[in-house]
Amino acid sequence: MKASRRFAGAVLAVLAAVVIPVWAETPAAPPTAQTPGLKLTGAGATFPAPLYQRWILDYREVRPDLTFTYDAKGSGEGVKRFLAGTVDFGASDAALSDAELKQVDPQRGAVMIPMTAGMVVLAYNIPGVAEGLVLSREVYADIFAGRIRQWNDPRISAANPGLTLPAKPIVPVVRRDSSGTTFAMTNHLARVDPDWAQQGPGVGKLVDWPGAAMTASGNAGVAQRVKITDGSIGYMEYEFAERLGLPIAILHNKAGQPIIPSPAAGQAALASVTAIPADLRVFVADPDGPDAYPIVSYTWLLLNARYADPAKAAALKDALAWGLDQGQLVAKEMGYVPLPAAMIVKAAEVLARVE
Amino acid sequence: MANLFASAGSASSVSGPPSGGDYAADSIFRGLAWLSAFLIIALTGYILWEILREAFPAMQAYGLGFITGTTWNVNTGQFGVLPEIWGTLYSSLLALFLGGIFGIAIAIFLTQDFLDHRVATVFRTIIEMLAAIPSVVFGLWGIFVLIPLLKPGAEWLHSQFGWFPLFSTDLAGPGMAPAALVLAIMILPTVAAISVDAFRRIPYKVKEAAYGMGTTRWEAILKVMLPTASSGLLAALVLGFGRALGETMALAMLIGNANQISLSLFSPANTLASLLASTFPEAGQLEVQALMYAALVLLVITFIVNVLGLAVQQYTIRKFEGKK
Numbered sequence: 142m143k144a145s146r147r148f149a150g151a152v153l154a155v156l157a158a159v160v161i162p163v164w165a166e167t168p169a170a171p172p173t174a175q176t177p178g179l180k181l182t183g184a185g186a187t188f189p190a191p192l193y194q195r196w197i198l199d200y201r202e203v204r205p206d207l208t209f210t211y212d213a214k215g216s217g218e219g220v221k222r223f224l225a226g227t228v229d230f231g232a233s234d235a236a237l238s239d240a241e242l243k244q245v246d247p248q249r250g251a252v253m254i255p256m257t258a259g260m261v262v263l264a265y266n267i268p269g270v271a272e273g274l275v276l277s278r279e280v281y282a283d284i285f286a287g288r289i290r291q292w293n294d295p296r297i298s299a300a301n302p303g304l305t306l307p308a309k310p311i312v313p314v315v316r317r318d319s320s321g322t323t324f325a326m327t328n329h330l331a332r333v334d335p336d337w338a339q340q341g342p343g344v345g346k347l348v349d350w351p352g353a354a355m356t357a358s359g360n361a362g363v364a365q366r367v368k369i370t371d372g373s374i375g376y377m378e379y380e381f382a383e384r385l386g387l388p389i390a391i392l393h394n395k396a397g398q399p400i401i402p403s404p405a406a407g408q409a410a411l412a413s414v415t416a417i418p419a420d421l422r423v424f425v426a427d428p429d430g431p432d433a434y435p436i437v438s439y440t441w442l443l444l445n446a447r448y449a450d451p452a453k454a455a456a457l458k459d460a461l462a463w464g465l466d467q468g469q470l471v472a473k474e475m476g477y478v479p480l481p482a483a484m485i486v487k488a489a490e491v492l493a494r495v496e
Numbered sequence: 497m498a499n500l501f502a503s504a505g506s507a508s509s510v511s512g513p514p515s516g517g518d519y520a521a522d523s524i525f526r527g528l529a530w531l532s533a534f535l536i537i538a539l540t541g542y543i544l545w546e547i548l549r550e551a552f553p554a555m556q557a558y559g560l561g562f563i564t565g566t567t568w569n570v571n572t573g574q575f576g577v578l579p580e581i582w583g584t585l586y587s588s589l590l591a592l593f594l595g596g597i598f599g600i601a602i603a604i605f606l607t608q609d610f611l612d613h614r615v616a617t618v619f620r621t622i623i624e625m626l627a628a629i630p631s632v633v634f635g636l637w638g639i640f641v642l643i644p645l646l647k648p649g650a651e652w653l654h655s656q657f658g659w660f661p662l663f664s665t666d667l668a669g670p671g672m673a674p675a676a677l678v679l680a681i682m683i684l685p686t687v688a689a690i691s692v693d694a695f696r697r698i699p700y701k702v703k704e705a706a707y708g709m710g711t712t713r714w715e716a717i718l719k720v721m722l723p724t725a726s727s728g729l730l731a732a733l734v735l736g737f738g739r740a741l742g743e744t745m746a747l748a749m750l751i752g753n754a755n756q757i758s759l760s761l762f763s764p765a766n767t768l769a770s771l772l773a774s775t776f777p778e779a780g781q782l783e784v785q786a787l788m789y790a791a792l793v794l795l796v797i798t799f800i801v802n803v804l805g806l807a808v809q810q811y812t813i814r815k816f817e818g819k820k
Contacts, residue, residue: 216501216778218777221780224726309666309668310665310666310668312668312669317775318777319570324746343571345571346571347571348569348571349567349568349569349571349572351576352566352579352754352756353756353763354753354754354755355670355752355753355754355764356753356754356774357688357753357757358774366670369639369643369669369670370669370670370752371647371666371667371668371669372666372668373668373669416620426579475520
């Protein structure tokens with residue numbers, strides 16, 4: 142009895158010796174110079190999502206005090222949440238339209254910063270065709286308009302003399318959610334096919350695809366659907382096709398050259414538009430140039446022109462400046478198209494004006 | 497009443513009159529039971545009212561054209577759910593057909609002395625465990641196991657019997673057949689469990705009487721047990737069908753989400769529930785109203801199915817079970 146009481150006393154003493162100093166020390170921890178644990182939330186496009194997630198990871202090493210989260214929900218949702226003010230930054234592959242700009246709270250204002258650009262590729266899953274499918278401009282427009290329905294269509298075979306194409310139906314895979322990738326794709330197709338905008342599915346973030354098209358949500362959803370569906374072809378950002386090892390179609394550009402998507406071909410496409418307006422809204426619908434990949438899109442981060450919390454504004458400005466500088470190397474490594482130097486200069490100017 | 501017992505009861509006897517606490521407990525329980533019953537009805541009514549309220553602008557704008565329309569285009573504001581209604585009914589009927597046959601067959605197997613009683617219990621537990629598998633797991637299983645398994649067979653059927661409407665397209669991947677098969681597996685536990693109960697409810701003397709008349713086992717099952725259990729079996733089928741109509745996640749993953757109407761078992765389609773699930777998160781105001789209208793259509797279909805099921809059930813009770 143006595144021994145156990147003594148033992149209990151000893152335990153208490155040890156506990157006191159260990160715990161109390163720690164507890165006493167905690168409030169005296171050195172104050173951090175930076176804003177502790179500032180959280181910044183964003184949502185939007187799935188197209189640049191792998192890149193943004195990687196940037197968030199990399200940037201944590203630069204500024205461990207900041208926590209960024211990015212919710213890849215599609216461009217439409219990004220714009221919606223940005224306009225509603227439920228996120229600190231939005232993201233979209235289709236820059237805000239004039240109508241959307243009018244809905245912006247004038248107190249907060251909006252600026253659009255292009256962060257990277259990407260190529261929209263057509264990935265396919267045709268049994269017996271491992272790679273090398275070449276599609277001319279009219280052919281891929283007609284496939285997505287539902288006018289070419291079989292893989293052994295003579296117009297496809299004509300461009301692919303080396304391939305044996307099966308007599309299987311073509312299953313186009315498209316986006317079900319409101320998507321900037323769809324906007325880039327349809328905006329391009331409307332240039333290729335004069336009937337696309339009026340009689341065809343139309344141009345927008347969400348369009349009326351032909352009935353036989355399968356729908357999936359997000360770039361990742363389309364890639365996954367193409368992977369499991371024989372005879373399918375879907376449009377998505379390069380990185381998503383690459384990640385699942387899907388074969389990518391070689392497309393004819395405006396100059397009639399067959400182009401394999403590559404950072405160089407993407408940069409050539411971006412370089413074809415030299416005039417950059419003050420609001421940085423540049424759509425490269427159908428780039429000129431013999432080396433340009435035909436379907437490219439910038440992707441924008443949507444920021445408020447004025448933030449109520451100066452710490453948030455400062456943090457966002459720092460992070461985006463890093464993205465425009467260091468981040469571009471990561472973008473290139475991941476298969477995105479780095480921004481042209483002229484665009485980076487302009488974007489940095491606009492970014493500097495955020496308050 | 498209380499006085500009657502009060503004179504008879506004494507402290508020494510085992511039985512005694514109910515105390516004030518017993519009366520209180522009884523009335524509290526009664527009150528709670530009434531309240532719960534009322535709350536269920538009120539909740540159903542409230543949900544219905546809320547959907548109606550949200551859907552009302554769309555009902556005014558699109559009217560019956562919503563049910564016969566085949567396009568869903570947010571840009572032009574055209575909304576029609578005929579392909580989804582078709583997909584919902586077609587997939588559910590296929591699932592009911594398969595799940596119903598297998599479910600009732602399993603129930604016969606488990607209750608009609610084919611198996612030792614203990615083995616049958618183990619079997620039944622395993623089948624009921626199917627109900628505990630999350631539907632997203634069924635979806636993944638469908639994508640990675642079932643679709644590759646179905647492809648060669650579908651290809652053969654299409655190439656040999658392509659003229660037959662059910663096989664008029666090739667199975668590219670997700671489509672009606674894998675969706676309906678998974679749906680059948682998902683409703684199997686419901687159908688089987690309720691069918692087992694329906695057979696168990698038949699007094700044993702009925703079977704003994706049948707054997708006494710000199711029937712074989714199969715005559716007893718087909719001519720006596722099945723008709724006697726028919727109202728319970730129908731209830732099982734109606735519940736299974738209801739579950740199939742409303743199933744969402746596995747179908748959204750497997751059916752292919754294509755806005756078209758096709759008789760072919762192998763072409764992609766869409767259902768109302770998967771339209772709702774996949775479109776709601778990003779819908780604008782106009783589209784939300786249209787989606788609420790679609791939800792209402794689904795509710796009405798479920799309601800009609802239940803009423804029809806009830807009517808057929810009453811009919812079979814009259815015909816086979818000899819009650820009024």
